[in-house]
Amino acid sequence: MRALDRKLLRDLRRQSAQGAAIALVLACGVAILLMSVGLSRALEETRAAYYERNRFADVFASVRRVPRTLLPEIAALPGVLAVEARIEGAAVLDLPGRTEAAQARVLSLPADGGEPALNLPLLREGRWPDPESAAEVAVNEPFARANGFRPGDSFTAILDGRARVLTITGIALSPEFIYTIGPGAMMPDNAGYGILWLSDRAAAAAFGMQGAFSTVALSLWAGAPEGPVIDALDRLLAPFGAVGAHGRDAQMSNAFLDAEITQLRTIAAILPPVFLVITTYLVGMVMGRIVELERAEIGLLKALGYGRGAILGQYMALSAGVAMAGVLLGWVLGTVLSQAMARLYAQYFDFPFLIFGLSPGVYALSAVLGLAAAMLGALRASLRAAALPPAVAMAPPVPPSYRRGIADRALTALRPSQPTLMILRGLLRWPLRTALSILGLALAVSVLVASNFFPDALDFLVDQSFNLGNRQEAILILGAEAPEGALMAVARLPGVLQAEGQSVAPVRLTHGPRQKTATLEARRPGADLARIVTTDGRTVEPPAGGLLLSERLAAALDAAPGDMIEVALLARGGEVHALPLAGTVPLYFGLGAWTDLDTFSRLLREAPRISAAGVTLDRAAEAEFHAAVKGLPGVAGTILLDRNVAAFRDTIGENVLVVTSIYAFLGIVITAGVAYNGARIQMSERARELASLRILGFSRGEVSYVLVGETMLLALLAQPPGWWIGAAVARLLTDSFASDLYSVPLVLNPATFAQASLVCLLAAFAAAMVVRRRIDRLDLVAVLKTRE
Amino acid sequence: METQVQPVFRTEGLTRIYTSGEVAVRALDGVDLTLEAGAFTVLLGASGSGKSTLLNILGGLDRATAGRVWFRDTEITGASDAALTRFRRDHVGFVFQFYNLIASLTARENVQLVTDVARNPMPPEEALDLVDMGHRIDHFPAQLSGGEQQRVAIARAIAKRPDVLLCDEPTGALDSRTGVRVLEALAAVNDRFGTTTVVITHNAAIRAMAHRVIRFADGRVAEVTENARRLPPSAIDW
Structure with a gap:
C-alpha cells in the first residue's frame, strides 16, 4: 500500500464521527430513493404482470339489461380484441356471528363453466361453483379471511329480495379487486364487503337476467385508442340504460393504485434531493475545514513532489469513502424499509403475488447520485487544496479578519456580552455558511412539518365529512327507487330515531366539449343528517332550479356558475336535461353534484322518489334494527358510517404512525447531521479561543455557551424558514395527492409547527452537547503553545 | 530591592510526570520554591527543563503528580x-507567546x-492605555x-488587577524593538501595582530586568540568583 493511501485510510478513520454523520444523512436519501422508486415499481410491475396474466380489461360499461344477442355487435367494434359480458348485482349478506348486514357485489361466471375471456379471477383455494348449481358461491380472499370462511362454510345472501343459503366452494382473487372498496365506503372493509362469484344460472335467476347481461368488459388491440371505442360502445348501449363506458382510469381499484403510485413518485421526487443537497453541503463544509487544517501537510506533500492530481485525488477519495459508506448503509436501510413498506401495502392491495425485486439499476442510480452529491461537495475544497502553492501552504493561514460593518455597529449598540458577541460576529463573518446551515436545519424542520400535518389533516377530514357532513349513522340503499312515502316505513324500523331520504342517480354531465360521469344527489332543503359541508365549514343547501357541483367537478367541466350544464340521466336511457350551474362548493371527497329533490322530480315529470335513506339509531335497539333490515326486501345494502369512520381511523392511524415515525427519524438525522458537523467545525476553528476563555477563568459552562449557543441560535433562526418550507412542501404533497377520488386538506395547526421545532431544537441541542464534551477534554496547555 | 515577607507561591517536592505510551517523562522533579509577592522573576532554562510545566501548575492549568503547591495560605x-x-x-493573568486573542473581538472587547x-477590574481603556494601546482600541x-x-x-491579563502575572515566552515571537515595548509594559505593571510577575524566556538578556532569576535544568532548580541592580527594559537589547 502506498504511503499516500495509508494516509487516506487513517484520515478516514480520524474523521469517522463526522463522516458517519454525513453518511447517515446520505443513507437516508438513498434509502428513501430505493423505497419510493422500488415500491412504485413493484406496484407497477406486479400490477402489470397480474393484469396481463389475468387479462384485465381495457374498457368497462354497466347497463341495466342487454340481451346477449348484442355481443357480436360489440365484438365487431373496431379495435376490440375480446369481449366478456356478465351479470352483476348487489346482495345483502347475513353472516353467521355478525349482527349487522354485510354487503356484496355479485358477479356471474361463464355459463359454459369455462374461463372468462377477461378479468379472469384466480382461484386460490377450493373449486369454482358448479355451473348447474344455484347454491354454490366463490368469494374473494380478503372477505373469506376477514370472516374466517373456508370452502364448505355457508351464509345467507339476500339476492333481489330473496334470501338463499350459499355454500362456499372456492376462494379467489381478481385483478378487478386489488383494492376493494364498497359503495359509499372510504376504506376497505373486508369483513363487511365481499365479492361473490355465482354460476351464470344462479345469477340470471336471482336478478331476472336470463339471456341478458348487465356489465361488459372489452380488451383492445395493442395501440388501439380507447376513446373511439368508448364512444361507439356508449352509442350501442345507450338504449339499454348504459351508465357510460369508461377506461381503466375510472375503474375503482385501478384508480386507487394509480393514486398510490403517483404519491410514491412524488415522494421519490421531493425527498431524496433534499438529502442529497444536504450531503453536498455537509461534505463541502467538512472538507473545507480539513483542507484548512492540513495546509502544512499539503505543502509538504507538494514539496515532496506530489502533483496537483494526487492531492485532488486524495481529498476526492476521502469524500468518496464517506459517500460509499452512506450508500452502503442506505442500501441496507432502503432494502429493509422497502420490505417493511411492501408488507404494509399488502394489507391494502390484494395481489396474488408481489414482484418485489429492487432492480440493480435502482441501486446503481442511488450509488451514482450519492457519490456525485458527496464529490460535488468536496470539489471546491479539493481544488483549493490542489492549487495551494507549497510555500503558502506551509505558512500559517491568515487569521480571519473581522471588520466593523453597519450590522456590527447595530450589534454592539445592543451591548451583548463578549461571548454573545463572539457567536454573533462568527455568524456574520461567514454569511454564506451561516445561511446554508440555516437552510439545512430549515429543511429538517420542513420534513417534520410536512409529515406532521398529515394526522391533523385526517382528523379534520373525518370531522368535516362525518361529524358535520354525514351525520346519519347508517344509510339504507334501496334496491329500486321508491315513492318518498317509503321513508315512513324506514322511520318505523326498530331503533330508527331520524330518517331522511334522497334520490341518487348516475349522470353524465356535459359542458361544451367536456364530459364527466358523476353521481347526482337530489335532496330536500333543510336536511339535518346528510349535509353539504364545504372545506371551510359552511353548510350549503341543494339549490332549487339548478345544480350545485363540487369545485373539483366544476373545474373538470370548465364550468362557472351561470353556465348551463347538460345532465344525461344514465339510468334512464341517457335522457338529457339542461340545468344551470347555481354554484360550486369546495369539498374533499368525490365528484359531488346536487340538486333540490323537487327540481329533480319536475325534470323527471314524476312525484318525488327516493333511492337511499339515511338514519340515526338508538344504540340500544341496534341489533333489532340490523335484524329488521336483513329481512327487508327493498333494501339493497346498508352502509354503516360509524363503522366506516372507525375503520378509516384505524387503518390510516396505523399507517400514519409508521410514516410519521419514519419522517421524524429523517428530520432528526438531518438536524443532527447539520448541527453536529457545524459544531465540530466550530469546535475545531475555535479550539484556541475556547481554550483561551478557559484560561482567562471562564468555566466549562460559560465556554460551552459559545459553542452550544451558536448551534442553538442557528437552529432557532432556522425555524421560521423551516415552517415556511414545510408548509410549502405540505401544499405540494396535498396537491399531488389530489385525485378524482379525494383531496387531502392542508391543515396546519400551531401544534404541528411547535412539535417540528421542538424535535429539531432538541436534536440540535443533543448534537451540540455531544461536541461540547470535547471542551472537557481540551488540552489547554497544548492548544495555546502551538501556533495555529 | 524591596523585601517582601509574604510568599505568593510556595511549592514542596513538586513533581510532574508525563506518561506517553511506555515512556515516562519527569518534567518536574521535586521542586521546592518560594515566590514572594511583588517580585519580578525570570525563569530560564533549556527546552524541556520544566519551567513551562511549573508555570502551568502555578497558574492552575495543570496538576502536579506529587508534591504540594500553596497560593498564599491556600493549597x-x-x-x-x-x-x-x-x-x-480571580487571581491569575496569563500572557503567552502566541497572543491568543479572540479574532472576532476588538482590542477593547478582548479586555x-x-x-x-472580574471582581475589581480596571476599565478596559485604562488597561489598554497602560500598555500604550489606547489609540487602537477598536481594532480587531x-x-x-x-x-x-x-x-x-x-x-487583558492585567485588567482584572491580578495578584500574579504568568508570562510564557511573551517576546518569543517578536523582534527586539517590539519585544522591548512589551517588556516595558510588563515592568510598568509590576512597578505600579506590585503584581507578582513570572516570566519564562529563552532570552538570557531579559534576566537583567528581574529581581530574581531561577535557572531550571532537568526538572529541578539549578540556580537562583538575585539581581542587586536591575536594568530598565530600554537598556536591554538582543
Whole structure:
C-alpha cells in the first residue's frame, strides 16, 4: 500500500464521527430513493404482470339489461380484441356471528363453466361453483379471511329480495379487486364487503337476467385508442340504460393504485434531493475545514513532489469513502424499509403475488447520485487544496479578519456580552455558511412539518365529512327507487330515531366539449343528517332550479356558475336535461353534484322518489334494527358510517404512525447531521479561543455557551424558514395527492409547527452537547503553545 | 530591592510526570520554591527543563503528580476544576507567546472579556492605555501587528488587577524593538501595582530586568540568583 493511501485510510478513520454523520444523512436519501422508486415499481410491475396474466380489461360499461344477442355487435367494434359480458348485482349478506348486514357485489361466471375471456379471477383455494348449481358461491380472499370462511362454510345472501343459503366452494382473487372498496365506503372493509362469484344460472335467476347481461368488459388491440371505442360502445348501449363506458382510469381499484403510485413518485421526487443537497453541503463544509487544517501537510506533500492530481485525488477519495459508506448503509436501510413498506401495502392491495425485486439499476442510480452529491461537495475544497502553492501552504493561514460593518455597529449598540458577541460576529463573518446551515436545519424542520400535518389533516377530514357532513349513522340503499312515502316505513324500523331520504342517480354531465360521469344527489332543503359541508365549514343547501357541483367537478367541466350544464340521466336511457350551474362548493371527497329533490322530480315529470335513506339509531335497539333490515326486501345494502369512520381511523392511524415515525427519524438525522458537523467545525476553528476563555477563568459552562449557543441560535433562526418550507412542501404533497377520488386538506395547526421545532431544537441541542464534551477534554496547555 | 515577607507561591517536592505510551517523562522533579509577592522573576532554562510545566501548575492549568503547591495560605494541589477556574478568574493573568486573542473581538472587547467577569477590574481603556494601546482600541486582532497584539494580551491579563502575572515566552515571537515595548509594559505593571510577575524566556538578556532569576535544568532548580541592580527594559537589547 502506498504511503499516500495509508494516509487516506487513517484520515478516514480520524474523521469517522463526522463522516458517519454525513453518511447517515446520505443513507437516508438513498434509502428513501430505493423505497419510493422500488415500491412504485413493484406496484407497477406486479400490477402489470397480474393484469396481463389475468387479462384485465381495457374498457368497462354497466347497463341495466342487454340481451346477449348484442355481443357480436360489440365484438365487431373496431379495435376490440375480446369481449366478456356478465351479470352483476348487489346482495345483502347475513353472516353467521355478525349482527349487522354485510354487503356484496355479485358477479356471474361463464355459463359454459369455462374461463372468462377477461378479468379472469384466480382461484386460490377450493373449486369454482358448479355451473348447474344455484347454491354454490366463490368469494374473494380478503372477505373469506376477514370472516374466517373456508370452502364448505355457508351464509345467507339476500339476492333481489330473496334470501338463499350459499355454500362456499372456492376462494379467489381478481385483478378487478386489488383494492376493494364498497359503495359509499372510504376504506376497505373486508369483513363487511365481499365479492361473490355465482354460476351464470344462479345469477340470471336471482336478478331476472336470463339471456341478458348487465356489465361488459372489452380488451383492445395493442395501440388501439380507447376513446373511439368508448364512444361507439356508449352509442350501442345507450338504449339499454348504459351508465357510460369508461377506461381503466375510472375503474375503482385501478384508480386507487394509480393514486398510490403517483404519491410514491412524488415522494421519490421531493425527498431524496433534499438529502442529497444536504450531503453536498455537509461534505463541502467538512472538507473545507480539513483542507484548512492540513495546509502544512499539503505543502509538504507538494514539496515532496506530489502533483496537483494526487492531492485532488486524495481529498476526492476521502469524500468518496464517506459517500460509499452512506450508500452502503442506505442500501441496507432502503432494502429493509422497502420490505417493511411492501408488507404494509399488502394489507391494502390484494395481489396474488408481489414482484418485489429492487432492480440493480435502482441501486446503481442511488450509488451514482450519492457519490456525485458527496464529490460535488468536496470539489471546491479539493481544488483549493490542489492549487495551494507549497510555500503558502506551509505558512500559517491568515487569521480571519473581522471588520466593523453597519450590522456590527447595530450589534454592539445592543451591548451583548463578549461571548454573545463572539457567536454573533462568527455568524456574520461567514454569511454564506451561516445561511446554508440555516437552510439545512430549515429543511429538517420542513420534513417534520410536512409529515406532521398529515394526522391533523385526517382528523379534520373525518370531522368535516362525518361529524358535520354525514351525520346519519347508517344509510339504507334501496334496491329500486321508491315513492318518498317509503321513508315512513324506514322511520318505523326498530331503533330508527331520524330518517331522511334522497334520490341518487348516475349522470353524465356535459359542458361544451367536456364530459364527466358523476353521481347526482337530489335532496330536500333543510336536511339535518346528510349535509353539504364545504372545506371551510359552511353548510350549503341543494339549490332549487339548478345544480350545485363540487369545485373539483366544476373545474373538470370548465364550468362557472351561470353556465348551463347538460345532465344525461344514465339510468334512464341517457335522457338529457339542461340545468344551470347555481354554484360550486369546495369539498374533499368525490365528484359531488346536487340538486333540490323537487327540481329533480319536475325534470323527471314524476312525484318525488327516493333511492337511499339515511338514519340515526338508538344504540340500544341496534341489533333489532340490523335484524329488521336483513329481512327487508327493498333494501339493497346498508352502509354503516360509524363503522366506516372507525375503520378509516384505524387503518390510516396505523399507517400514519409508521410514516410519521419514519419522517421524524429523517428530520432528526438531518438536524443532527447539520448541527453536529457545524459544531465540530466550530469546535475545531475555535479550539484556541475556547481554550483561551478557559484560561482567562471562564468555566466549562460559560465556554460551552459559545459553542452550544451558536448551534442553538442557528437552529432557532432556522425555524421560521423551516415552517415556511414545510408548509410549502405540505401544499405540494396535498396537491399531488389530489385525485378524482379525494383531496387531502392542508391543515396546519400551531401544534404541528411547535412539535417540528421542538424535535429539531432538541436534536440540535443533543448534537451540540455531544461536541461540547470535547471542551472537557481540551488540552489547554497544548492548544495555546502551538501556533495555529 | 524591596523585601517582601509574604510568599505568593510556595511549592514542596513538586513533581510532574508525563506518561506517553511506555515512556515516562519527569518534567518536574521535586521542586521546592518560594515566590514572594511583588517580585519580578525570570525563569530560564533549556527546552524541556520544566519551567513551562511549573508555570502551568502555578497558574492552575495543570496538576502536579506529587508534591504540594500553596497560593498564599491556600493549597491548590488537589483543587477541583471549578475551584481552579475560580482561582484563574480571580487571581491569575496569563500572557503567552502566541497572543491568543479572540479574532472576532476588538482590542477593547478582548479586555472586556475579562473585566466583565472580574471582581475589581480596571476599565478596559485604562488597561489598554497602560500598555500604550489606547489609540487602537477598536481594532480587531487581524488589524494589529504582533507586538500590538501581545500588548493587548497583556492589557487583558492585567485588567482584572491580578495578584500574579504568568508570562510564557511573551517576546518569543517578536523582534527586539517590539519585544522591548512589551517588556516595558510588563515592568510598568509590576512597578505600579506590585503584581507578582513570572516570566519564562529563552532570552538570557531579559534576566537583567528581574529581581530574581531561577535557572531550571532537568526538572529541578539549578540556580537562583538575585539581581542587586536591575536594568530598565530600554537598556536591554538582543
